[in-house]
Amino acid sequence: MPSRSSARLAALTVAAVCSAASAVVVTSPAHADSVRVHDIQGTTRISPFAGQKVTDVPGIVTATRTYGSSKGFWLQDPTPDDNPATSEGVFVFTGSTPKVAVGDSVTVTGTVSEYVPGGASSGNQSVTEITKPAITAVSTGNAVPAPVVIDEHSVPDQYTPAGDAAAGGSVDGLALEPSKYALDYYESLEGMNVQVADARVVTGTDPYSELWVTVKPHEHRTPRGGTRYGSYTSQNTGRLQIQSLGSTADFPKANVGDTLAGATTGPLDFNQFGGYTLVASELGTLKSGGLQRETTKKQSRGELAVATYNVENLDPSDATFDQHAAAIVHNLQSPDIVSLEEIQDDNGAKDDGTVDASQTVKKLIDAIVAAGGPKYDWRSIDPVNDQDGGEPGGNIRQVFLFNPQRVSFVDRPGGDSTTAVGVTKVHGKAQLTVSPGRVAPADTAWANSRKPLAGEFAFRGETVFVIANHLNSKGGDQGLTARYQPPVRGSEVQRHAQATLVNAFVKDILHVQRNANVIALGDMNDFEFSDTAKILEGQGELWSAIKSLPRSERYTYDYQGNQQVLDQILISPSIRHADDYTYDSVHINSEFNDQISDHDPQVLRFRP
Template structure:
């Protein structure tokens, strides 16, 4: 239309914003705000629809949101330069993304500070470089501001436009001024249409409009044929287009020939002048990788022609095995590749993709993890093609040697995900961890495998927190220094442990899963439980909560809910021990504090002492009364079931006898008044640490022998506690409770003798010094207690073959009694390996009298999240977290198993003929000599020993069936009696007399001719009460 001065419409401008045709003829001919989709950048295209050159210096492009309150001046201003000839185009590149095709060379790089809407907005071509402080909607432009607007395009739901708004666009469409930029009817709705983005720059063919922007004649055909990319082996298609401002483009034909695998597809002629004609190209899956130049000729209904050429780049697929390579890192790390495979497993931040055929090379993995950062938009069983950047991901800290050496090969920034089909699967590869070489799982990274079983659960500490369990082939994994002295052999075992181990994960990086995976009967999964086999994908990552800690290969099951363990290591309700007349135990009570971290307390006062300073931050146990009530219920259940005569306690609050006294009161409430008493605090003190060792005992069975002792030497941060005891039979023994320096909190200097040596942990030299000091202290204990019978127990923070234990036992004066009964016993599980930190030693004098020594496996094998703590659990109104499986049972009362030891401290009495023989109030062994005697055993559990019939005629006045025992082993042997059951065979019989039961010996049994001979009489005892339990044969 005829160009009119904008200022003549001032009156209308305020009533209904109006901007008329461009006075200069320069118009906005194309807009695209979908950068990152078809093209990488947003852009504005200008066109000189006039008949004279126009100098753009001092002009600018400005943007405002469709309906917002922001002005044009609030957004980035793009200033223009240069002179635009009649019919020439001008391309302004704006904000750029990493995705999409690059624009043709722009004539100016515009502002990147504004995110243009891909659908709705307002754009002006302004004859000023100053931002206009209006937006035409909520802030109406003044006449002076309108006079600065050379052209305006409002699109979508914009509230400022010429006539009516142009249509909305999208990430895949651009806004085109019709007639190749020549139409300017003063109405955006009429002048613009949408289509595939086709940016033109100053080098593009000129399109003359024949005058001042109101239309033109004999305009040229303008092709749009951008370069195209495709992937070999995959059928696809693409489209190019052409327009003519005053004619219809009606045909297209190939210039030259097409490569094999490329054919012309459907053609769509332009419907009206100025609209686009399109030509489709179809690519078959036989098209070879390479670069091809294609040419196309266009015809219109004015007998005009135009041509275009463009490049078709066909990339070859990179097979997944070629991406993985044979080493731990990809040989093409950092490159962007296109590959395909079957989706085998989804996780919350990506998915696993596997080549279902593979390359036949057992040293290269056929699968890879695709990192999407958010929930993936693919489905299991889909066969897909995608592009991504090959990346090596370190799952730990930068300084973590394990994770740095075992980076996970991934595809990141995935794009172009194309579904090629569905319903596919891959066949799992069977893998045997028992025979796989070190790092052998690298060749299966990301692949679906079936691990051959049985596999044994090792560490379940992180089961509730992260859904992880450590497994191993070949049975339980033992801490190397629990079975071998530190050195090359132990290091080799450490490596072999890792070789045959794997971490069972739950396929999610979410914390505190609910429901908790892999839980079985009694809401537990115990270390030592087994599974026959498991199918999943191989991964690698941290096995602890520390990003500098242990890392290992993982398996992510295809079906987490279907993983079920066999309870091959069942719970045992009480220690399975018998014999002896004294039971001694040690128990780490897991920071048992009666003062809480929240400032509350049930005994003592608020705050806890450490190094002489008192603060709630020094309290290490329960956070509050609720947690404490749960803790003490488990602790009382544990100690009640141990039912020991003496118990050494570790990790109890160091506040005199206050906390240990509270514990004893709770025990007595459960077991009966007076069952236990506290060994008093020693005069030498209990150290300055926040925790101490303590001791409790049964006063109804034992008497304290001398004062309690401790060793305040500076080497002992938690001084040992010793106490002597006397049995009713007069036998004596002493107990020393210990808690050596822990393996954690390493000193800072690498050359420090207490630094981590790779096997024995930190502070090993300190623990050796503590062991040597303990041996010196032992002399004081013996002299004070008046006995060489000493038990040393507690948490020594050293495994069975480490230097501190060797220092204690190497000279033979102290004997490792637990090892004597079971060298593979354990009390603690750390980093998936079982070992014994909690020991039971005896002096050489006492060792022959120890009848059992073992750990009761109620804690170390149990998952930590069944303990008393309430954090990270669904508890107290919290609706998130792992399930709360706490019960008032002994299981997971602590993280260490208790140790229990039995002593046989019997009083031996020789009974000769003549005067009556009387035993002690305690447990006696009364050996009957020649001749008849009257014997009174006294209290306790007595044993009456007979070696020959020369002792016949004895009368036992107080035999207690079921408690006392007749020991006839040597007597029967002297007569040649070898029957497995002398009662059944009639070699030993019972007959009734007026005074009580008479025990008879028949040398040839019930079937022989010899008559039974009386051995002894049990006064006031009936034969019916004399059962097999009354004898030892």
């Protein structure tokens, strides 16, 4: 009777067929016999053997992936070459549960492919793989090659080279320079066993059991332990996504500022949602950083407090009303005016023609009262069904909440989903033609996007114009790790057109009344340093008040470990130059794994 070990060795000779529907195959005349892993990986992002069959490629199995649609294993050559640009690891795509184990020494015959996560249209880099493999066992129980330690000393400060203009901006054909560029460094480790140690967490764990860490403790660090994104040219090169090869039930529930203490080890992969990712076979131990949710100060009697808060597709079926109410009452200290973004209609994503959102808003107002807050009144305009983007059938829109004990809303009839609000002059002062009203709703800039909601308010005898916005999202833009450098930000085209219309409307108000109090606020879906913000600001008509904060505190959102500004409150000169306003980005969501929205609210306090 054969031994258990020899029986398993016999079972290791397998063949698997994969679908190449998502692969980008580049043919090459290179000779493909008796090559090593580093030959396959080569010195660029595209294998010199792409599209070719390779025979008896040797290596040690370092990890297996037995879940999802990308089943297979990572193979690493224990005898590396002396070229730091060539990776010694590669993923072997089996298409079904692999019949190998960690520590097996095998040889693989198969076809080299360049697989693009998300498809070629995503602009993502490709992953070099061996597909349609035939696997031959050599031995079992071998030591896995020692992991390459990724730390602040090994990762370059420059993020990426500029792409080759002759190749449409692609970096695929450029020779890797791992000592000069961070993305080249990570690419030179693709498929290899790597390790980070005592890494600080820079995102809350997401619903997909993923988090991001930084291996550079001092890189653009925020006071609360995150990593701030402050310009297109100054990237955070130490960020790395962490997933687990094990059970997601055991994945740590981390917040920003926590630490994965000890070693986190596994193969370095590249995926559609984050780029370079350490897929951990060994996870560090979560050590809490003790992060707490912030609370802003209460406005004084003579101050008007105006807030913006994206409540992330809120509809009556959600279980977060009490939490949102507590946040508004306690963390935001019951602002006088709250611009809400992403209020859905009364049946949420059910696409049956419903556009009214009165039940959604009433449920939130009642929850605020129950939490000890004021009984807010509200104004909004229902959108045309399925014309404002967002979740299909959800009909998201902006809503003004206001405390009638502190501030009044000036109602002027006639505003609806298709009628444009205008500006008139009455007794030397600016007035809106309709209130509430929508800004240029018929303009093509708002196609499948939210139209701004304008309202006229009165506070202690002074008029304040508020424009609530939710500009075009960044969906469809290429990621920071794209094969095209710099990445294409296609969503900006529509957002710039929208910002132009908002600025033009503010100009109309200020043309009539130079010293008018105007606030344009909301989810601008762009950074305070972006061209979108510059267009909104115009020639001084507005100014993004988040820039009054220290740079390290300017963020409202956390995306892939980059804490950044998406939500803004822009103010007219009469507010900005009064020198008596205060601004607060109230961090209650973006840094936490149990967030009730993915955005942090913003609060402006000033004396009109």
